[in-house]
Amino acid sequence: MSVDRRNFLKALGIAGSTLAMGKSFGSPPVSKSDTEFFGILYDSTLCVGCQACETACAEKYGFPLPETVPAAGELRETNEARRVVINCYNTSKGEMYMRRACNHCNNPACASACLTKAMLKTDGGPVIWREEKCMGCRSCMISCPFDIPKFEYNSPNPKINKCRMCYELLLEGEKPVCVENCPAEALLFGKRRDLIEIARTRIYSEPDKYYHEIYGENEVGGTGVLYISSVPFKELGLRTDLGNKSYPEYNKTFLYSVPLVLILWPAFLLGLHSAFVQGKNKKQKEEES
Amino acid sequence: MNREENTGFLKFIMYELKPKGKLLTPFNIISMITILAAVVILVIRFTSGLGSVGHASQERPWGLWINFNVITGVAFAGGAFVVTFMVYILGLEKYRPIVRATVLYALLAYIFYAGALLLDLGRPWKVINPIIGNSFGISSVLFLVAWHFLLYMGSLFIEFFPTVTEWISLKPQRRFFASLTLGVVIFGIALSTLHQSGLGALFLMAKPKIHPLWYSEFIPILFFLSSIFAGLSLVIVLETIGQRVFGKNMSFLNKSSHRDIMLSLSRICTISMFVYFFMTVLVFLHGKNFQYLNTLWGSWYLVEVLGFVLFPCILFLFGYRRLNIKLVRIGAVLTIIGIILNRLNISTIAYHWYDSALHFPTWMEIVVSFAVIFLQILVFRAIVRRMPVYTESPSWVVEEKQIRSITVKDKLFKLNTRREKWKVSAE
Numbered sequence A: 001m002s003v004d005r006r007n008f009l010k011a012l013g014i015a016g017s018t019l020a021m022g023k024s025f026g027s028p029p030v031s032k033s034d035t036e037f038f039g040i041l042y043d044s045t046l047c048v049g050c051q052a053c054e055t056a057c058a059e060k061y062g063f064p065l066p067e068t069v070p071a072a073g074e075l076r077e078t079n080e081a082r083r084v085v086i087n088c089y090n091t092s093k094g095e096m097y098m099r100r101a102c103n104h105c106n107n108p109a110c111a112s113a114c115l116t117k118a119m120l121k122t123d124g125g126p127v128i129w130r131e132e133k134c135m136g137c138r139s140c141m142i143s144c145p146f147d148i149p150k151f152e153y154n155s156p157n158p159k160i161n162k163c164r165m166c167y168e169l170l171l172e173g174e175k176p177v178c179v180e181n182c183p184a185e186a187l188l189f190g191k192r193r194d195l196i197e198i199a200r201t202r203i204y205s206e207p208d209k210y211y212h213e214i215y216g217e218n219e220v221g222g223t224g225v226l227y228i229s230s231v232p233f234k235e236l237g238l239r240t241d242l243g244n245k246s247y248p249e250y251n252k253t254f255l256y257s258v259p260l261v262l263i264l265w266p267a268f269l270l271g272l273h274s275a276f277v278q279g280k281n282k283k284q285k286e287e288e289s
Numbered sequence B: 001m002n003r004e005e006n007t008g009f010l011k012f013i014m015y016e017l018k019p020k021g022k023l024l025t026p027f028n029i030i031s032m033i034t035i036l037a038a039v040v041i042l043v044i045r046f047t048s049g050l051g052s053v054g055h056a057s058q059e060r061p062w063g064l065w066i067n068f069n070v071i072t073g074v075a076f077a078g079g080a081f082v083v084t085f086m087v088y089i090l091g092l093e094k095y096r097p098i099v100r101a102t103v104l105y106a107l108l109a110y111i112f113y114a115g116a117l118l119l120d121l122g123r124p125w126k127v128i129n130p131i132i133g134n135s136f137g138i139s140s141v142l143f144l145v146a147w148h149f150l151l152y153m154g155s156l157f158i159e160f161f162p163t164v165t166e167w168i169s170l171k172p173q174r175r176f177f178a179s180l181t182l183g184v185v186i187f188g189i190a191l192s193t194l195h196q197s198g199l200g201a202l203f204l205m206a207k208p209k210i211h212p213l214w215y216s217e218f219i220p221i222l223f224f225l226s227s228i229f230a231g232l233s234l235v236i237v238l239e240t241i242g243q244r245v246f247g248k249n250m251s252f253l254n255k256s257s258h259r260d261i262m263l264s265l266s267r268i269c270t271i272s273m274f275v276y277f278f279m280t281v282l283v284f285l286h287g288k289n290f291q292y293l294n295t296l297w298g299s300w301y302l303v304e305v306l307g308f309v310l311f312p313c314i315l316f317l318f319g320y321r322r323l324n325i326k327l328v329r330i331g332a333v334l335t336i337i338g339i340i341l342n343r344l345n346i347s348t349i350a351y352h353w354y355d356s357a358l359h360f361p362t363w364m365e366i367v368v369s370f371a372v373i374f375l376q377i378l379v380f381r382a383i384v385r386r387m388p389v390y391t392e393s394p395s396w397v398v399e400e401k402q403i404r405s406i407t408v409k410d411k412l413f414k415l416n417t418r419r420e421k422w423k424v425s426a427e
Ligand code: SF4
Pocket: A101, A102, A103, A104, A105, A108, A109, A110, A111, A127, A143, A144, A145, A146, A147, A148, A149, A162
């Protein structure tokens, strides 16, 4: 994220305590969705809950194979040894499945919280974690709106575990293993923009089957992983109260006011000092002389 | 330094290294046991991971050491920037006697509490990454806070260093460091403003996880405001204890001004707490949070805001109106509890509030937390017993100051005469 001029000016306006001025300086935020990111589309109506994606991921990255199966009413979580899970929910249209893994946000909270850039939004879209940088502060976990990064609490050399969209495979031109191994084609990999087109087409061509929204199109400023289903997302355990603002935006005002405080505050303090202390000293001197 | 001086210096250090005061007091025994236990716990922590001693979980990644020692503890170190502001910037000489103790307390707080941060890092050996610059996460609030901690520790050290030089009689160094004071004070105030609010800003992105009564986009401002009276309340308690413990050796000025300073501090507390309370109410109205008030969370919120902000604020008010120092002290203690409540509410209690189970730290986490505090107190005491924190500066300092003021007067006089000459010639 570069500090662009417009935002900087906007912050200047806000810090100048004239909100109106800030508004006139800033124009509507640029939507990050014009950038070409890769993503994954998950169609809950096609998912059969076979856990092929879980197994493939575990095999690929050397984690224990899944021991539990998705069952309605039982919430399985990703953890330090599991990057993707499929859960089953009792919904208004019967039992349905939902996938849970990193959403590869367009503008990820985790990466902007990370003070070492260990969490990184790559240009292609995957959000990756880099072991050699991470100091284990876990502010990525505090900040991720989906509670996705997981930490190895029981290791002296702990790592953060989360889906990285098989970044290395993508570099070689391949697809993520979960997508590759899904027998029901509930997962699609591609450019995010194309995936949105596909999702829309599916919804429009079968309007009775689908719930008319794409989860992730706008949530938290847009995510790389998109979801469609036949029931409202709330019934499938997705949080619908996260808002459409990208999460790093919540920090912006604070971060932009930092350089201002560092420049203006000392100047102001010096002014005060000369008014109060030096002024007083001078008066004393004058009285004495 | 010739040999004689050298051995003299060594002797001095050896003498000063010896413990002063009684060794086997109840406080010493308890704190030593706690610290020893903490060492054992930390060995376990570093060999088998954080999970083996603490209750931090995937849902609540930060345990007691960060949420209590760092986030809460640093708020209490806020006294230093307020007091230095009053003395060095506003020239309120009245508060001069408490400057040294306050700065020392803050310096130690930062050293030990930033140390607590290291204990909680999963991979502390990577801590240099954001410092040596191979990976600057400049968009990260924690990055900022970490840097400000470091720089501020440096400023506090420089602010305190003249006291050290007085202890080991380093005359020229004293002069040099004392001349830096104003600069570092100004720098330190700017840093404090930012990292006190930055600690709040750490939670800005945790919006969906913190109960709406405690989350707002104004957390940074509230954190900054509350660090003012948190710090001052701690100064009040610290000075009260200081008078009891070190009273015998205290300088006359320190002793005689105590009451007056406490009352004036309570006035500042009243004002800043009232502003804070007012802000809290505004934030509450702004967030349209009425619907939460008659839930259990709402009552808990009211306990914090009414019981531990408004109530102590009123105590402070009556304290200084009626010149009742007891009220001031009670107010200070309540305020401290209130700040602990507030910080823990945001970071632990109302964090992931929708989880069914309440979250408690393990006894091991608590022991380490206390060990950090005890360690800070022990070092504080050791320094106070040796260096002129509460006691009078050695006589050479006073002499030097007089000489300086004479030379300054001299210079000023010369300057004035020169100016007059210039005026004359200009006419
Ligand atoms: S879902 Fe969480 S971990 Fe994944 S990119 Fe978004 S903020 Fe980061």
